[in-house]
Amino acid sequence: MTRKNILVFRELPDDQLARLQAAHEVTVANPRIDAQRASFDAALPLAHGLIGSSFPIDDALLARAPLLEVVSSVSVGVDNYALAALHARDILLCHTPGVLDETVADTVFALLMATSRRVVELSNLVREGRWTKNIGEDLFGFDVHGKTLGLLGFGRIGQAIARRASLGFGMPVLYHTRRPVDLAAQAPELQGRALFTARDELLARADFVVAMLPLSDSTRDMIDASVFDAMKSGAIFINGGRGATVREDALLAALESGRLRAAGLDVFATEPLPDESPLRTHPRVTPLPHIGSATHETRHAMAELATTNLLRALAGERPLAVYDTASA
Ligand SMILES: NC(=O)C1=CN([C@@H]2O[C@H](COP(=O)(O)OP(=O)(O)OC[C@H]3O[C@@H](n4cnc5c(N)ncnc54)[C@H](O)[C@@H]3O)[C@@H](O)[C@H]2O)C=CC1
């Protein structure tokens, strides 16, 4: 088989890099690192395949890659990619759905627990030597079990969150998406447990509202003041999807007005979160540095799937997970 040129634009585990090197010519160059930028720029015009994540593969970059056949993302989200240009040039876009669902759902649950039971705040009280008497009502938390969960976005990861909530924590689960999900086919264990609900009814009833949405033109800024205004007073908001689906100014206003009890955020409109963002230090926000899938096991599984996708595509075989750029 002809050896082709692969440009790895974010670090891969050694074993996956070795699989690529056995079959192709590989350049590893992360354009976010100044010292590697020149090498990325030199390799791009010769690249048949790109693999990596967390870097915008936009129109301008694609214009510098005339030989490109496939982009393999080590992520399930595809908001970093110029989907229309990829489609127009017939460049395959592969991603990593499925292998991270349970891990991301665990992270979202960590945020549910941390916000409702004030885990970070109360742990700091101990660490800072302020635990001098039994804690009183002012520091009590809010139960998770038995409370109502409202999911905005009910795809692979939303369903994994719903399983934890319903089967593990006895929580009634409401979900809202563009259309009801065929639970009998996709998640039979959630039949009769997760109910398709009109958006405003979900917002009025849910104690926890969890956003697990992809970022697209239709979801950008979707969670705005009208959404926060429709939430039950004292609700907790969690975002595990993408930061730019939320108007952060509206989120802050909802925290300030007291409508929201707390927020748990793994994702932000700008990442890393700028120093000046009020979300960084707000006392009722638990911020995380986009760690939804960041476990050793899952990041390795994602790298392995992305590597397999790329190798198959370059060999003219069907990759295991292709994103349909025509649907964008
Ligand atoms: N925090 C993190 O580290 C991670 C974040 N993510 C984000 O989570 C997203 C979701 O992942 P999956 O569950 O695998 O995707 P999926 O494609 O299985 O599910 C997406 C859900 O969003 C719904 N949706 C899409 N557009 C909508 C709209 N305009 N209005 C209402 N609902 C809409 C879909 O109907 C579906 O229910 C990813 O695209 C990614 O952006 C994914 C993995 C890790």
Ligand SMILES: O=C(O)C(=O)CO
């Ligand atoms: O896969 C994704 O889309 C992420 O955000 C990181 O796992």
